[in-house]
Amino acid sequence: MQIHLARAITLLQLRARIAPPSSLLRRTMSSFSTSDLPVIAVIGTTGVGKSKLSIELAQHIARRFSEQQQEASSLSSSTWKSAEVINADSMQIYKGLDVITNKVTDEEMEGVSHRLLGIVDPRGEKGWGMAKWVEASLDEISDLHSSSQVPIITGGTTYWIQHLLFPLGKPPPPTSSLSSNVPFPPTPSPTLPAFLASLPTPLTPSQHSLLYSLPSLPLTPPPELALPLHQLLEAVDPKLAAKWHWKDTRKVMRSLERVWGLGERESEVWEKQEVERREVNERGEGAGEEGKRYRTLIFWLHAPPEILDPRLDGRVDKMIDLGLLDELRDMRLIAEEMEASSSSVDPKDYASGIFQSIGYKEFSALPTTSLTPSSLPTKPFQAALTQMKLATRQYAKSQVRWITVKLRGVVKERTVEGKEGMFLLDASDLTKWDKNVLAPAISVLDAFLDSSILPTPASIGGPLAPSLLALDQTGPPIIKSTLAGGSYRCNLCSKEGETEEPFFVMWTEGTEEEAKRGHEVGRVHKR
Structure with missing residues (x-):
């Protein structure tokens, strides 16, 4: 210095x-x-x-x-x-x-x-x-x-x-449909019929009907379609279906988008790019232009x-002083305008658009009239504030995880x-x-x-x-597959009958057997 x-x-x-x-x-x-x-x-x-x-x-x-x-x-x-x-x-x-x-x-x-x-x-x-x-x-x-x-x-x-x-490491998304924030195009890829004919197990009539109804679905499908959509993805791209939870309709829809729009599996594109990455690494070109x-x-x-967590809590408190409540009221007006105009953005989807911002979901249970400084001492307001602080701390932890793991x-x-x-x-x-x-x-x-x-x-x-x-291993970096991990269904924890709700155990590290053992000794598992 x-x-x-x-x-x-x-x-x-x-x-x-x-x-x-x-x-x-x-x-x-x-x-x-x-x-x-x-x-x-x-x-x-x-x-x-x-x-x-x-x-x-x-x-x-x-x-x-x-x-x-x-x-x-x-x-x-x-x-x-x-x-x-x-x-x-x-x-x-x-x-x-x-x-x-x-x-x-x-x-x-x-x-x-x-x-x-x-x-x-x-x-x-x-x-x-x-x-x-x-x-x-x-x-x-x-x-x-x-x-x-x-x-x-x-x-x-x-x-x-x-x-x-x-x-390298992840394929570019399709150029149509969800990647452009509009519903699926009305006409599928010309190669879609040939792709469907190549499936080892043909689609059932209901799955075929659901596939061709994708253009008529909203970007956030109704909850009752979450499981059928995942089952459809499982039929056309099982490797990718194993990676997404059946309730994560946003990712399921994006994966179906490639099948509909390009007549190909997204998982195969990922695998091809991973092969390219490995070849680059084996040739010693990992630091090259590729x-x-x-x-x-x-x-x-x-x-x-x-040290960070108390700082983040104080930052949320300061946001109240800087006008957070005014902005929450403004966001509700924006949501009303969008609902009235039939916008493609669903303001009730807290993983959509500006409504992903930490604070909007956490204060959503409070009436608009309570979004004022005078409501600060009330229990509902304090509960929402506590949730916002918790979400902020959790987000910070996820940011560190991405840096260290990815x-x-x-x-x-x-x-x-x-x-x-x-x-x-x-x-x-x-x-x-x-x-x-x-x-x-x-x-x-x-x-x-x-x-x-x-x-x-x-x-x-x-x-x-x-x-x-420091990396977690010695020697050359290990290239982790984009498709690493998966899911398995715990039949004991799943709900059967008219309101079927399969219980999926998701895993990204280790093996399926290790994930299964971890679930079965946990408190969530029904014995």
Whole structure:
């Protein structure tokens, strides 16, 4: 840190010189291949300061370029003159509703431009899926690179960021139907009849009828169709059906979408891409252009649960003061407008559109007249507030799980050690932000932009860094199948009769036998 400080002072004392023309910067850009171009990502749970760090890094890059322009030799000048932030939060893409989505304010931005923030009308659009956001982000990144600017991808929807930076591992969704937030197209794929004829067991008449009725179903089918739809998926794509719970109609419908629209199984597409990934890994090309899009630097801000949870509780309390209740009332008006207009978005579906925002579902049982500060002391209000805090803490835990289970191994597999990678930053003590977060981040960032050797990730980030960044195995990273896991039906726990409700035990790790033993010794299992 002292070296960087001394260097900055020296730079400020040097005489100013004329900056190179923009045409020279554009020619410099053309000499890069896509995988040489830098992208920075700032990830972590809610409430750890991702936006704050992103803004500070963008400001540093601009200062760094300005300082280098004042050096005596133009050869030492950085190619990258500034940076902008690209939002990677699935709820912050919506216009308005800034409190419930925890958007960064204009004042907090301090002049740093943000892209893909507040651009979707919550009244008219269901939102963006991963594929649409990745496509838009690629355009924004290309635009920034062409202007000699560094993209800083920031947000809590980590799986979006993962599929942007490391594109292999999951097939692109179909271009029609649910991926476009409209019902199934009226006409199926021309190859659908041949696909159905190839099934080892033909569809029953009722399943055939249900398949061809898909265009007439709403995006959120009625509950009584949940089991028949899953049974239909089991008939046409059993591997994928084993991965989804029969009550998860959203995923079941998306899987049926590929069969209807393209006449193929989604599971087969996943398997094909996994074979491609393994071949790339076996050839030692995991860090090549096939495995990543850019030269990647990821900062993971982290605070342990015992420190983060009280911080998140306090953040929810502060949201009440900032106007959360006003926004909840606004969201109910939006829901009424959408119901009246027969919108494709179901405001009663808490996994749909802006209504996924934590707080909307938790306060849904309260009448609108109770969404006022005067109701704060009441038991129903306090119960809803407690549920919102619990949901926020649970969401933070799920964000950490994605990073450790999904992203961590992919970064290790597909980045070049010493040139890129993921670095943990200790955001436990916000009073020591500059020392524990900003200073080490800038040190790594400078080396990254200078194409110098980066420090070992475990050497910064505090005492938790070695364990949190370490993989669970030695040797080459293990490529986990997208279709790993499954489900089995516990007949003893299932309900039979007219109101049949099969009890599915879902498992993603280990074996089916281990999942079965775990269920049978648990309290839920009926003995």
